[in-house]
Amino acid sequence: MQRQQQRLLEAEARRRRAEAREAATYQRYAAQAQREHRQAEARRRTQELEAQVESLRGLLATGTRAPAFRADALLRTEEVAPFAPGALAQPLPMPHPDAYPPRSAWTxxxxxxxxxxxxxRFEQDWYAAQAAEARRQQQLAAYQREYERQTEAHRTEVRRHNAGVTEVTDGVRRGEPDAVVEFFSAALYAATAWPEGFPRQVGAAYDPAARHLVVDWELPGFGVVPEAKAVRYSAADGGFKESARPVTQRRALYREVLAQSVLLVLHQLFAADPFGALSCVTLNGFVDEPDPATGQRGHIVLATVMAERSAFDGLRLEVVDPVSCVTDGLRGQVSARPDQLTAVRAALRPRDLGDRVVTHDDGAEEPDLSAMDPIAFEGLVAELFRAMGMQAVTTQRSNDGGVDVDALDPAPIRGGKIVVQVKRYRNTVPPSAVRDLYGTVQDRGANKGVLVTTSGFGPSSYTFVRGKPLELITGPQLVDLLHRHGLRGRLGHGAPAAPAAGASTAGAPARPAPPADDHNVLGMSWSGGVALDVCALVCRGDRVLGDDWFVFYNNPRTPDGSVHALPPAPPDRAAVRVAFDALPAGADRLVLVAAVDPEVDPGADLSGFTDAHIRLLDPALAELGVLGVSDGRPGETALVLGSFRRRSSGDWDFVLGGKGYRGGLEELVGDFGIEVN
Structure with missing residues (x-):
C-alpha cells in the first residue's frame, strides 16, 4: 500500500510538471505572437510614415499627371431617372363572381x-376594389405630376447652371475680370491632385490689359511633414517608440513641399486656360497662422513667384528640383525658414489690382487724376509725400534728370533720399520706364525710387523691381493713399465706386425706389443642430460698402432698406428679404455668409452643417428655385455660402461660395474690409 501510494504521488507530480511545461510553452508562444503582432504594427506605422513622405515628395509629379480642368466638367446633364411608380403601376385585380360560390343548402x-x-359578398368586395383602384389611379396621377414637376425643375436648374457656366467661359474669352477670377478659382477648387488635409483657400484678381492673374493660395502648415521617422516596438515595456525625424530634414522637405505646391498651382492654372487669358500669373503662397512677432493670426506669405506663360511652358516639371525651379528658374522666392514662419515679400497682391475709388460726396469736386494738369498732378503727389511725414518738393521742368519729385524720409535706418517719377498714363507703364528709374536712383545716389502712375504695370516690371530699392504705385493704390491721408482724387468719369469699409454713403445719388412688391425672399435651411447666424453683405467686388451695409442680428437692415433680415418660416431656419433692383448702383454683389453662434454653441464648428440650400422665393413666398450650398468642414466656424453677382446685362446670377474660416465671423468680415473692435 505504501509503494502504491508512492507511485500515485509520483504520477501526480509528473502530471503537474507536464502541465507546467505546457503552460510555459503556451506563454512563450503567446508572448512571441504578441511580439510579432506589435512588431508588425510598428512596421505598418513606419510604412505609413514613409508613404506619407513619399506622397509629399511626389506631389508635383502626381499632380501634373492629373487631367487638366475644363469648363465642360462644370456642365450638368439634363438626364433624369425614368418614371418608376413601382406597385402603383399595376392595376388592382377585380373580384370575379365565380370566386363567391353559395353555401350548400337543402331547400x-x-x-x-x-x-x-x-x-x-361579391358586390361588397367589387365596390371596395373599385374604390381602391380609383385611389391608385389618383395616386399614380399625382405621382406622375410631381415627377414631371421635379423633372422640369431639375432641367430648368441644369439649363440655368449651364447657361451660367457658358456665360463665365464667354466672359473669360472676353477677358472680363470677374469671369476670369471665377473660372480659375473653380479650376483650383476642382483639382483632385492635392492630398487629403491640404487647405484650399484662394483669393484672386485679374488685370485684363496685361492678361495677368494675381492669386493668393493657402499652403499647408509645417505639421504636414510628420515629426516621426519610424516606429519600433520596445520589448522592455511592451510599447511603441517613435524615432524623431531630424529637424533639418523636416525643414528641407517642408520647403520642397511649398515649392511643389507653387509649381502645381501654376501648372493647374495654365493647363486650364485654352482661351489664352493668362499671359502671366503671380502666385503668393501663404499660411494662415499667428504671426510670431505679434501673435495676431493672419496670412503669412512663405512663397511668391511671377511666372510668364512662355517661360513656364518651357519647364519640364517631372524632372526639375522644385525649390531651384521656383527660386532660380522662375526668379521667385521660397522662405528660407518656413518652419519658423519667416515671411517673404510679395511684390503684388490681389488687392493691388482693385479698382475701388473712395468718394465722400457726389464727385463734382473730386479731381480726375487721369485728366489733371501734369504740373498739378506732380504737386498732388508731392503733397501726398508730405502728408506721409516726408519732405517733398517738385523739381524744375527742365534738367530734372527724370525726377519729378524729390523726397526725403527723415526716419532713421529706413529713411533717406527718395526720387519719385510720375506717369499720368492711361495704358500700362512700359518696363523701360522702370529700368530708367533704377538708373536714376543709381546716378542720384538715392536710397529708393518710387514710380507713381494713374494706370498700372506689367509682369516684367514687377519682375525687374524684385530685390531692388524700387516701389511701384498703381492708380488704384494712389487713390487709396490719397484718401488715407485726407487728400482727394479719383480715376475716370464713371459711376463712383463703393465707399471703403466704414465710409459714409451720404450724398450719393439715390436710386429710384422699386415697387413695394418688387423683392425676393432668400430662405436658408440646413441639417444638423449647430446654431448659426446668417448674414448678408452688400459689396462692390470683395469690399462691403460700409458697416451699415452689413446685415446681421445687430443691424437687421441696410440704410435704404433694400436688404432686410426676416423671421424665418418653416422649413427655413433663416431668411433675408432682398430688393435687387433697389441695391445701390455701386454694388455688384450680395454675399451671404453663415457663422457659428459662439454664445449658443461654444466650441462648435461647421462639421454638422450639411444638406444646406437657399430657397429663392417671390413676394408671395412661392418657391422659384433652390440653390445648393457647400457643406461645412471640421475646424471652420464661418463660411461664405455664395454671392449674387450683377452681370453687365443687369441680371443677377448666383455663384456658389465655399470659402471657410477658422476665426469665425470676425475673420470672415475682415476679409470684406470690416474692422471688428
Whole structure:
C-alpha cells in the first residue's frame, strides 16, 4: 500500500510538471505572437510614415499627371431617372363572381338565400376594389405630376447652371475680370491632385490689359511633414517608440513641399486656360497662422513667384528640383525658414489690382487724376509725400534728370533720399520706364525710387523691381493713399465706386425706389443642430460698402432698406428679404455668409452643417428655385455660402461660395474690409 501510494504521488507530480511545461510553452508562444503582432504594427506605422513622405515628395509629379480642368466638367446633364411608380403601376385585380360560390343548402328557399348572400359578398368586395383602384389611379396621377414637376425643375436648374457656366467661359474669352477670377478659382477648387488635409483657400484678381492673374493660395502648415521617422516596438515595456525625424530634414522637405505646391498651382492654372487669358500669373503662397512677432493670426506669405506663360511652358516639371525651379528658374522666392514662419515679400497682391475709388460726396469736386494738369498732378503727389511725414518738393521742368519729385524720409535706418517719377498714363507703364528709374536712383545716389502712375504695370516690371530699392504705385493704390491721408482724387468719369469699409454713403445719388412688391425672399435651411447666424453683405467686388451695409442680428437692415433680415418660416431656419433692383448702383454683389453662434454653441464648428440650400422665393413666398450650398468642414466656424453677382446685362446670377474660416465671423468680415473692435 505504501509503494502504491508512492507511485500515485509520483504520477501526480509528473502530471503537474507536464502541465507546467505546457503552460510555459503556451506563454512563450503567446508572448512571441504578441511580439510579432506589435512588431508588425510598428512596421505598418513606419510604412505609413514613409508613404506619407513619399506622397509629399511626389506631389508635383502626381499632380501634373492629373487631367487638366475644363469648363465642360462644370456642365450638368439634363438626364433624369425614368418614371418608376413601382406597385402603383399595376392595376388592382377585380373580384370575379365565380370566386363567391353559395353555401350548400337543402331547400329551395335556403339555396336562394345562399345565392343572395354570395352575391352580396361579391358586390361588397367589387365596390371596395373599385374604390381602391380609383385611389391608385389618383395616386399614380399625382405621382406622375410631381415627377414631371421635379423633372422640369431639375432641367430648368441644369439649363440655368449651364447657361451660367457658358456665360463665365464667354466672359473669360472676353477677358472680363470677374469671369476670369471665377473660372480659375473653380479650376483650383476642382483639382483632385492635392492630398487629403491640404487647405484650399484662394483669393484672386485679374488685370485684363496685361492678361495677368494675381492669386493668393493657402499652403499647408509645417505639421504636414510628420515629426516621426519610424516606429519600433520596445520589448522592455511592451510599447511603441517613435524615432524623431531630424529637424533639418523636416525643414528641407517642408520647403520642397511649398515649392511643389507653387509649381502645381501654376501648372493647374495654365493647363486650364485654352482661351489664352493668362499671359502671366503671380502666385503668393501663404499660411494662415499667428504671426510670431505679434501673435495676431493672419496670412503669412512663405512663397511668391511671377511666372510668364512662355517661360513656364518651357519647364519640364517631372524632372526639375522644385525649390531651384521656383527660386532660380522662375526668379521667385521660397522662405528660407518656413518652419519658423519667416515671411517673404510679395511684390503684388490681389488687392493691388482693385479698382475701388473712395468718394465722400457726389464727385463734382473730386479731381480726375487721369485728366489733371501734369504740373498739378506732380504737386498732388508731392503733397501726398508730405502728408506721409516726408519732405517733398517738385523739381524744375527742365534738367530734372527724370525726377519729378524729390523726397526725403527723415526716419532713421529706413529713411533717406527718395526720387519719385510720375506717369499720368492711361495704358500700362512700359518696363523701360522702370529700368530708367533704377538708373536714376543709381546716378542720384538715392536710397529708393518710387514710380507713381494713374494706370498700372506689367509682369516684367514687377519682375525687374524684385530685390531692388524700387516701389511701384498703381492708380488704384494712389487713390487709396490719397484718401488715407485726407487728400482727394479719383480715376475716370464713371459711376463712383463703393465707399471703403466704414465710409459714409451720404450724398450719393439715390436710386429710384422699386415697387413695394418688387423683392425676393432668400430662405436658408440646413441639417444638423449647430446654431448659426446668417448674414448678408452688400459689396462692390470683395469690399462691403460700409458697416451699415452689413446685415446681421445687430443691424437687421441696410440704410435704404433694400436688404432686410426676416423671421424665418418653416422649413427655413433663416431668411433675408432682398430688393435687387433697389441695391445701390455701386454694388455688384450680395454675399451671404453663415457663422457659428459662439454664445449658443461654444466650441462648435461647421462639421454638422450639411444638406444646406437657399430657397429663392417671390413676394408671395412661392418657391422659384433652390440653390445648393457647400457643406461645412471640421475646424471652420464661418463660411461664405455664395454671392449674387450683377452681370453687365443687369441680371443677377448666383455663384456658389465655399470659402471657410477658422476665426469665425470676425475673420470672415475682415476679409470684406470690416474692422471688428
Amino acid at each position: 329551395a328557399h335556403q339555396r336562394a338565400q345562399a345565392q343572395a348572400e354570395a352575391r352580396a
